Structures are given as C-alpha cells and as structure tokens.
Amino acid sequence: MDEVDRHLLALLQQDATTPYAALGQAVGLSAGATHDRVRKLRERGVIRRTTVEVDPAALGRGVLAFVMVDSSRWVGDSGDRFAAIPEIQEAHVIAGSASVLVKVRTATTEQLQDVLRRLYAIDGVSGTQATVVLETFFERPVAP
Amino acid sequence: MDEVDRHLLALLQQDATTPYAALGQAVGLSAGATHDRVRKLRERGVIRRTTVEVDPAALGRGVLAFVMVDSSRWVGDSGDRFAAIPEIQEAHVIAGSASVLVKVRTATTEQLQDVLRRLYAIDGVSGTQATVVLETFFERPVAP
DNA sequence: TGATCTGCCGATTTACATTCTGCATAGTGG
DNA sequence: CCACTATGCAGAATGTAAATCGGCAGATCA
Numbered sequence: 001m002d003e004v005d006r007h008l009l010a011l012l013q014q015d016a017t018t019p020y021a022a023l024g025q026a027v028g029l030s031a032g033a034t035h036d037r038v039r040k041l042r043e044r045g046v047i048r049r050t051t052v053e054v055d056p057a058a059l060g061r062g063v064l065a066f067v068m069v070d071s072s073r074w075v076g077d078s079g080d081r082f083a084a085i086p087e088i089q090e091a092h093v094i095a096g097s098a099s100v101l102v103k104v105r106t107a108t109t110e111q112l113q114d115v116l117r118r119l120y121a122i123d124g125v126s127g128t129q130a131t132v133v134l135e136t137f138f139e140r141p142v143a144p
Numbered sequence: 145m146d147e148v149d150r151h152l153l154a155l156l157q158q159d160a161t162t163p164y165a166a167l168g169q170a171v172g173l174s175a176g177a178t179h180d181r182v183r184k185l186r187e188r189g190v191i192r193r194t195t196v197e198v199d200p201a202a203l204g205r206g207v208l209a210f211v212m213v214d215s216s217r218w219v220g221d222s223g224d225r226f227a228a229i230p231e232i233q234e235a236h237v238i239a240g241s242a243s244v245l246v247k248v249r250t251a252t253t254e255q256l257q258d259v260l261r262r263l264y265a266i267d268g269v270s271g272t273q274a275t276v277v278l279e280t281f282f283e284r285p286v287a288p
Numbered sequence: 289t290g291a292t293c294t295g296c297c298g299a300t301t302t303a304c305a306t307t308c309t310g311c312a313t314a315g316t317g318g
Numbered sequence: 319c320c321a322c323t324a325t326g327c328a329g330a331a332t333g334t335a336a337a338t339c340g341g342c343a344g345a346t347c348a
Contacts, residue, residue, distance in 0.1 A: 001202070009198055016160065016194040019335060033296045035337070048197040050160040054153055056286050058145070058190040064236070066210070066245060079281035091281035092208070101210060101275065105286055131245065137223035137235035142200050142249055163304060177327050179306070 001046070004029065008037055009046070009144040016050050061087075061105035064133040065112055068098035073124030075099050081122045087115045098129070145190070148173065152181055153190070153288040160194050205231075205249035208277040209256055212242035217268030219243050225266045231259045242273070 007027050011018060024034035041047045056062065069075075075093075082091040082102060090103040102119070106112045109132070116128050151171050155162060168178035185191045200206065213219075219237075226235040226246060234247040246263070250256045253276070260272050 006203075009196070009203075012196040013198065014193075014195070016196050020337095021335080029295095030297050031335085032298070032338090036295075039337090044202070046199055046202040048199055049158075050194065050196050051158070051285060052153070052156040052160050052194050053192040054157065054286055054288065055190055055192055058188070059150075059153075059286055059288050061286055066236075066238070076279070083282055086287045089286060090283045092210075092277040093279040093281065094210075095276045095278055098275075100281075101277070131242075132239045133236040133245070134239055135220070135237040137237065137244075138227055139234045141195065142198055142203055142205055142233060143230045144198065144203050164306095165304080173326095174328050175305085176307085176329075180326075183306095 005037060005041060005046075006144040008034070009041070012038070012047070013141040013144070056105050060107040063106045063109055063112055064136065065104045065106075066131045066133070067102045067104055067116065067119065068129040068131075069100040069102060069119055069125055070097070070127035070129070071099040071124045072126040075122070075124045078122060078124065082119075085115060085118050087111065104130075149181060149185060149190075150288040152178070153185070156182070156191070157285040157288070200249050204251040207250045207253055207256055208280065209248045209250075210275045210277070211246045211248055211260065211263065212273040212275075213244040213246060213263055213269055214241070214271035214273070215243040215268045216270040219266070219268045222266060222268065226263075229259060229262050231255070248274075 004027050008023060011023055011026055020031040020034045020038070023038075024031045027034065029037070038047070056064070079091065082088055082100070087104050087106050088102050089105055092101045093099065094101045104112060104115050106115060112130065112132070116130060119125055119128055148171050152167060155167055155170060164175040164178045164182070167182075168175045171178065173181070182191070200208070223235065226232055226244070231248050231250050232246050233249055236245045237243065238245045248256060248259050250259060256274065256276070260274060263269055263272055
C-alpha cells in the first residue's frame with residue numbers, strides 16, 4: 001500500500017472503466033505492472049468489488065432518511081432482520097442513547113412510514129426517530 | 145426502465161465487470177442488445193458511473209461516526225465548506241433540530257475529534273453531536 | 289558472492305467491447 | 319387499410335483492451 005496504490009485507487013474510484021494503459025501512464029507504470037497492482041489490491045480485499053453507482057431518484061427512491069432505532073433488548077445479532085427490509089441501505093450499531101442507526105431510501109414519506117412500521121416489528125425495537133434529508137450536499141467514496 | 149433494466153442494474157451493482165454476454169444470458173438478451181441497454185442507462189444518468197468499492201479499514205479509516213451539526217445561521221449554501229474536509233464522506237441538510245448530518249471516517253477517535261474542530265470552524269456551526277459506530281451490519285447499493 | 293524474491297517491462301494470446309447490417313415489431317399518419 | 323417511421327433485437331464484423339507469460343533488474347538475505 002504505497003503512494004502508487006493509493007493513486008490507483010483514487011483513479012479507479014473516479015472511473016473504474018479506465019484502461020490499464022491509461023492508469024499506468026497516470027502513475028508512471030506500464031499497463032502490465034498496473035494490472036498486477038490492481039489484481040493484488042483485489043486479492044488483498046482492499047478493492048472489494050467493481051460496481052455501478054445508480055441514481056436513487058431514477059429508481060423511485062427520492063426520499064432519504066436516517067432513522068435512530070431504540071431498543072429495549074440486545075439487537076447486536078439482529079443484522080439479518082434489518083437486512084430483510086430492502087429500503088434500508090445501511091444499518092449500524094451505534095454508541096449512545098439509540099442502538100441502531102439506519103439509512104433508508106423510499107419513494108415517498110408514506111413508504112418511509114411503512115419502513116418504520118416494519119422496524120417496530122423487529123424483536124427488541126422499542127422506538128424510532130426518523131430524520132428526513134432535505135438536500136444532499138454530496139456522497140463520495142472514501143478518499144485514499 | 146422496465147424489468148430487464150432493473151435486473152441489469154442489480155447485476156451490475158453486484159459486479160460491474162460481468163461481460164455483456166453473461167449479462168445478456170441472465171436477462172434473456174443478446175450481448176449487443178444488452179450493450180445497448182446499459183449504454184442508454186448511462187446516457188440517461190441512471191448509471192452515474194462505474195467505480196470500485198474500497199475497504200475503509202485498508203485505507204486507515206477504521207473509525208466511522210455520524211455527526212449532527214447544529215447551526216445558528218443558514219448553512220444551506222455551505223456544501224463546499226463541508227466538502228473541504230476529506231474525512232467527511234457524506235453531508236446532508238436535514239429537517240429537525242440539527243441542520244446538517246455528516247458521515248465521517250477517520251483512523252482514530254483523536255482524528256474524529258479533529259474533524260469536529262474543523263466543523264466548528266465553519267461559519268454558522270454552533271454545535272456538534274457525534275455518534276460513533278460500533279459495528280456496521282451492512283452497507284449496500286440501493287435495491288433496483 | 290550467490291541465491292531468492294519482488295516488481296516491472298514488453299510482447300503474445302485471448303477475450304470482450306463496440307460497431308454495423310438487417311430484420312421484426314409496434315406506432316404513426318395519410 | 320396501407321405505407322412510413324421508430325424502436326429494439328439478433329448476429330456477425332472489427333477494434334481494443336484484458337489477461338497471461340517470459341525475462342530482466344534491483345533488493346534482501348544467507
């Protein structure tokens with residue numbers, strides 16, 4: 001994990017379709033050596049996968065909200081229960097008064113309400129506090 | 145945006161390196177037709193870009209926190225100020241008592257504290273409330 | 289100094305993206 | 319009811335890039 005690797009990661013985050021020849025030129029390596037570097041980054045798990053970024057609005061997911069989930073019981077093993085709700089994009093166990101923080105994308109606020117209903121159905125969930133996003137400044141990859 | 149498009153998006157989110165021939169087989173189309181579909185999804189902006197998912201821990205960003213930022217002034221135009229802090233991965237204007245919600249990744253809690261310091265330096269920011277993530281259940285793409 | 293390992297280059301081979309032609313279907317307007 | 323045009327797909331072509339390989343140079347260690 002040297003400076004070249006970090007540079008490659010940054011370039012790939014911007015556009016993972018960039019040919020190895022162009023990547024190599026940017027970092028001062030041949031296409032073959034660049035290919036090696038990226039392959040090793042994948043093997044080591046630094047690069048988890050290659051994916052496409054999809055516009056949430058185009059998928060009918062124009063409403064974004066963060067929900068603090070309170071619990072009356074241990075929910076540290078209930079990851080699957082949260083994963084079963086497809087509108088939930090992220091779920092984190094947190095330190096503090098609430099227990100779990102989830103990121104939710106729905107088409108409408110009515111559907112958001114329905115997600116809250118399904119959250120309450122999870123064993124141990126005793127309350128929710130939803131915060132609706134009015135405007136997203138930015139969402140970007142982790143800077144290498 | 146029919147069922148085939150949604151299926152293609154799901155497949156590409158899983159692995160954007162899948163050849164068009166394989167994608168086509170999965171959705172019941174030829175490679176050429178699949179290529180057309182994906183090209184149009186890109187042109188329409190449904191697919192924003194192709195990127196790589198990087199393990200935050202491998203980049204020395206093992207600490208994840210969400211920070212509620214309170215403000216005494218209008219901060220709806222201060223997106224650039226937040227973007228100038230590289231540890232901030234997301235920034236959203238929210239409805240509720242706080243004004244902005246940011247997602248922060250740092251190597252240590254000391255660095256998290258330093259980010260809070262830089263947040264306070266933004267005009268109008270009057271307070272912060274940080275919530276540290278203990279465990280991430282999952283982070284996944286928006287389900288098509 | 290000799291041996292081994294690592295990283296890189298350059299070329300080869302293979303695979304895939306991309307483009308093109310032609311066809312079928314579904315709308316559109318006379 | 320019949321041309322006319324759009325659109326979407328298949329199948330084959332062409333081009334380009336991915337993936338693989340052999341060999342070399344520098345580093346590390348015995």
